[in-house]
Amino acid sequence: MTRLSWFNTVSLTLGFAFLYIPMIxxxxxxxxxxRLVTVWAGFSTKWYGELIRNEAMLDAAxxxxxxxxxxxxxxxxxxxxxxxxxxxxxxxxxxxxxxxMIYAPLVMPEVITGLSLLLLFIGLGLDRGILxxxxxxxxxxxxxxxxxxxxxxxxxxxxxxxxxLDLGCSPFEAFRLVTxxxxxxxxxxxxxxxxxxxxxxxxxxxFTSGPSATTxxxxxxxxxxxxxxxxxxxxxxxxxxxxxxxxxxxxxxxxRNALRRQKDEQAAVQNA
Amino acid sequence: xxxxxxxxxxxxxxxxLIRFQNVTKRFGSFVAIDDLTLDIYEQEFFALLGPxxxxxxxxxxxxxxxxxxxxxxxxxxGQDIDGIPxxxxxxxxxxxxxxxxxxxSVWDNIAFGLRRDRMxxxxxxxxxxxxxxxxxxxxxxxxxPHQISGGQRQRVALARSLAKAPxxxxxxxPLGALDKKLRQETQFELxxxxxxxxxxxxxxxxxQEEAMTVASRVAVMDHGRIIQVAxxxxxxxxPNSVYVADFIGDVNLIEGRxxxxxxxxxxxxxxxxxxxxxxxxxxxxxxxxxxxxxVRPEKVAISHDRPEADNAVEGRVLxxxxxxxxxxYHVELPSGLVIKAQAANTRRIARRDITWEDTVWLSWSxxxxxxxxx
Numbered sequence: 001m002t003r004l005s006w007f008n009t010v011s012l013t014l015g016f017a018f019l020y021i022p023m024i025x026x027x028x029x030x031x032x033x034x035r036l037v038t039v040w041a042g043f044s045t046k047w048y049g050e051l052i053r054n055e056a057m058l059d060a061a062x063x064x065x066x067x068x069x070x071x072x073x074x075x076x077x078x079x080x081x082x083x084x085x086x087x088x089x090x091x092x093x094x095x096x097x098x099x100x101m102i103y104a105p106l107v108m109p110e111v112i113t114g115l116s117l118l119l120l121f122i123g124l125g126l127d128r129g130i131l132x133x134x135x136x137x138x139x140x141x142x143x144x145x146x147x148x149x150x151x152x153x154x155x156x157x158x159x160x161x162x163x164x165l166d167l168g169c170s171p172f173e174a175f176r177l178v179t180x181x182x183x184x185x186x187x188x189x190x191x192x193x194x195x196x197x198x199x200x201x202x203x204x205x206x207f208t209s210g211p212s213a214t215t216x217x218x219x220x221x222x223x224x225x226x227x228x229x230x231x232x233x234x235x236x237x238x239x240x241x242x243x244x245x246x247x248x249x250x251x252x253x254x255x256r257n258a259l260r261r262q263k264d265e266q267a268a269v270q271n272a
Numbered sequence: 273x274x275x276x277x278x279x280x281x282x283x284x285x286x287x288x289l290i291r292f293q294n295v296t297k298r299f300g301s302f303v304a305i306d307d308l309t310l311d312i313y314e315q316e317f318f319a320l321l322g323p324x325x326x327x328x329x330x331x332x333x334x335x336x337x338x339x340x341x342x343x344x345x346x347x348x349x350g351q352d353i354d355g356i357p358x359x360x361x362x363x364x365x366x367x368x369x370x371x372x373x374x375x376x377s378v379w380d381n382i383a384f385g386l387r388r389d390r391m392x393x394x395x396x397x398x399x400x401x402x403x404x405x406x407x408x409x410x411x412x413x414x415x416x417p418h419q420i421s422g423g424q425r426q427r428v429a430l431a432r433s434l435a436k437a438p439x440x441x442x443x444x445x446p447l448g449a450l451d452k453k454l455r456q457e458t459q460f461e462l463x464x465x466x467x468x469x470x471x472x473x474x475x476x477x478x479x480q481e482e483a484m485t486v487a488s489r490v491a492v493m494d495h496g497r498i499i500q501v502a503x504x505x506x507x508x509x510x511p512n513s514v515y516v517a518d519f520i521g522d523v524n525l526i527e528g529r530x531x532x533x534x535x536x537x538x539x540x541x542x543x544x545x546x547x548x549x550x551x552x553x554x555x556x557x558x559x560x561x562x563x564x565x566x567v568r569p570e571k572v573a574i575s576h577d578r579p580e581a582d583n584a585v586e587g588r589v590l591x592x593x594x595x596x597x598x599x600x601y602h603v604e605l606p607s608g609l610v611i612k613a614q615a616a617n618t619r620r621i622a623r624r625d626i627t628w629e630d631t632v633w634l635s636w637s638x639x640x641x642x643x644x645x646x
Contacts, residue, residue: 051445163371164337165358167436177384181375264419 023240025046030233037228047234057235060219064199067130067215071137072194078138079145079194080187084175086146086151105143113140114207121208128210136208137198144197152186185254192250196243278488279503280313287350289314289440289472290335295344297330297496304330306496308343317466319483322493322519328476335474336365339368349439359388364438369446370429372417378428379404379413385436403431406465423454430462433471443475447482459485462572480520480580484508492516508568514644517566524572524602524611526565530557530643538643540565543607549583553643564644571640572613574601574632576625581635587611589630601626603634 004012016088030048036039051057086099106111117136126132160182164174180187209218220232280286288311297305306326314316320328333339334346337358341619346353353361363387382403386396407427412420417428426446433441447455468471477483483490484504491501494516495510500512511517511600514525519638528542528549538557540546542565551565578584587603590610594617601613613634626632 026434100545157369157371159367159369159371160373162336162358163365163373163432165338165365166336166363166365167385167432169357170359173388182373261418264416267419 019226026233027237027240030237032230032233035230037233039231047094047230048238050231051234051238054231055215056217058184059089060214060216063130063133063213064216067137067205067213068195070197071134072141072191074134075145075194076191078185079142079190080149082142083146083150084179087150097157102143102146106147107139108140110140110201114204115266118207127212128208131214132208132210133205133213133215136204137201138261139195140201140204141194141197142214144193145187148190148193149183149186152183156183192246197265210253275328278315280316281489286313288312288347288481288642289316289349291345291347292331293345293347295334295341295346297327297334297339298342302497305334305341307349308496309500310491310498310501312472312474313495314472315470317463317475317486317488319487319490320474320476320493321483321490322478324478326493327496328493329444330496332365332444332474333477334442335544336363336442337361339434362439364433364436365438365442365443365444366429366433366436366446368448370417370425372425372428372432372447374417376416377413378415378420380407381417381428382435385433389436396401399435403435407431422449423458426450430465434465434471437469438471440472440474440487443473445477446583447474447479448477455482456485462486468470484520487615492519510642511566511644514564514566514646517564517642517644520571522612522614524567524569526567526609526611528563530561530563531559532557536636539641543605543609546585547606549641550638551552551643552638555643555645557645562646564646565641566644567611567636567641569612569614570598571636572611573635574603574613574615574626576630576632577636579632579635583641584633584635584640585611586631586633589626589628589632592626592628601632603632 027044030036031043031045032040033046064108084104087093092182098230114136117132121128122133155272156179160178161174164178165171169177173267200217201215203219205215206218206221209215216235220235223232241255288313290310292308292310294307295305296303306327308327308331320331329625330392331340334341335348335353337353337356338358340354348361348363374383376384379400382400383396391399394635401410402412404413407430409424409427409431412424412428417425420428426449430446432507434504447458450458462473466486473486475483475486484507487504488584489501490504490507492499492507494515498505500516502510507516507520511520517523518525526542526549528540530538530540531548533539533550536552536554537550538553538564539550541548549565557563573579573581585605587605589601591602593600593602596617598614598616601615601637603611603613605611611634
């Protein structure tokens with residue numbers, strides 16, 4: 001381990017301070033006794049208790065979770081299929097156009113996506129609720145999944161699929177038994193990405209949600225407009241905790257896999 | 273030839289296992305296979321040899337079912353196989369990259385094809401164990417592909433492609449990823465396994481030594497055409513063209529004009545002021561026809577004194593390549609042509625009596641050289 005020079009220490013500290021001070025303040029104030037967010041009046045967990053008793057808030061959380069699970073699952077299936085066709089099937093008519101078009105929603109302003117979906121749902125006469133939010137989230141997160149999965153497919157050894165066909169698989173079996181298990185990590189990260197995107201989306205959800213269903217970000221946003229309550233701080237702290245645990249677990253698992261693989265490969269070379 | 277010699281291609285009554293009839297394959301405007309006709313017989317170990325881009329891999333992929341012929345007909349055991357997908361063919365392939373399934377153990381890799389056939393569990397177990405034994409992998413059955421060495425992976429790939437007992441096994445540069453020593457060992461192993469299983473093997477390689485070692489017949493390809501199909505001995509000793517002579521092994525090519533002299537004999541004018549060279553050829557040459565004389569370096573003798581031989585030329589030693597068991601002498605003739613001669617180092621190097629700048633005589637018999645038309 002080398003010691004950092006004073007310049008590097010300062011840049012590191014500044015950088016991380018910039019990133020994390022707002023969140024730390026939020027976490028600290030979630031344990032504030034006082035109802036006033038900016039005045040510290042001693043440690044307390046009472047806002048967490050309040051939160052559990054807040055029906056509307058819990059309802060919104062439950063809606064958000066259901067929307068996130070459903071939309072990310074549908075987006076993963078569709079996005080993987082799109083990526084597979086675009087990467088695998090070579091040069092079919094209009095391939096460049098399609099592959100360009102699948103990335104376009106990535107840079108499309110969310111307001112526009114939300115508005116166009118709203119117009120579509122009104123045109124179709126769909127009542128706005130969970131279904132419309134799920135559809136909307138699927139639409140915009142599908143292209144993220146497709147980007148993640150196709151970057152994995154590009155480096156995928158085509159002869160693995162050919163070997164599966166050669167050994168008697170139908171093309172669908174080859175995909176199910178060989179391609180899918182191998183690209184599974186990319187598919188899972190695609191799902192997680194879609195899940196997170198859906199979880200914290202505010203703009204598109206506010207266009208496509210209706211009175212029957214409100215997601216957590218919408219709930220928080222409208223609550224904050226009436227004044228920041230420590231309850232919101234508590235809720236945000238819980239969300240930060242969940243995300244942190246998720247990220248740390250994912251990186252630990254992948255690190256352990258990498259280490260084990262490296263050890264196996266060394267052992268194989270020595271045994272040869 | 274003795275009666276037990278395996279040579280079905282000399283028997284006109286023999287039915288070939290694979291029959292290419294005027295097959296052409298185009299990719300856009302590129303012609304990968306150009307009007308090719310070829311028969312391969314059961315239990316052959318057939319090598320497709322050629323530089324990269326000569327069409328050998330395309331030929332193999334057409335047999336596996338990954339490509340379809342643009343024109344012509346390909347038969348496997350008398351049946352036209354055009355349009356039959358790879359999973360419906362009694363053909364298996366061993367891939368250059370091995371293409372082992374990384375998420376499955378060695379055992380499951382080998383069992384993969386058998387499971388697709390809905391074979392009974394007990395039968396699969398027995399067959400996989402048999403394959404593991406054949407390829408000496410019993411102790412690695414539970415490992416994943418990344419937990420074994422390159423040589424072991426090669427054997428897993430072989431076991432997996434043999435497990436379904438295909439009529440035909442295709443091997444795409446099967447030994448390309450192995451180092452030289454392991455490759456030589458594995459060549460003999462492959463021949464052994466081919467003999468034990470009686471499967472027809474078609475191997476694609478750009479390594480002529482490998483093709484010569486393992487194959488019963490070799491097809492030398494160039495630009496989508498087959499230039500010559502013959503046993504390794506015939507290919508080496510009796511190439512039919514300058515291309516084949518040059519591609520297989522080392523060769524001296526001397527250009528000249530042929531004149532008939534006696535039965536099957538020719539004298540060849542090759543350089544002004546030099547006595548003509550004598551050579552024999554079963555292929556007829558007209559008088560003054562341009563030809564190339566191909567002489568293998570090991571058939572050229574080198575000596576200080578003028579020997580009694582059909583052909584003898586004088587020159588100066590330019591270079592000596594010492595390879596341990598043999599040395600190759602590069603000798604420059606007065607005409608500027610450089611001829612290679614090989615001699616076995618039966619004595620220790622300290623006693624070698626020919627060295628750089630020496631004036632030496634090169635000699636070879638009339639039957640040692642092959643006459644090739646342009």
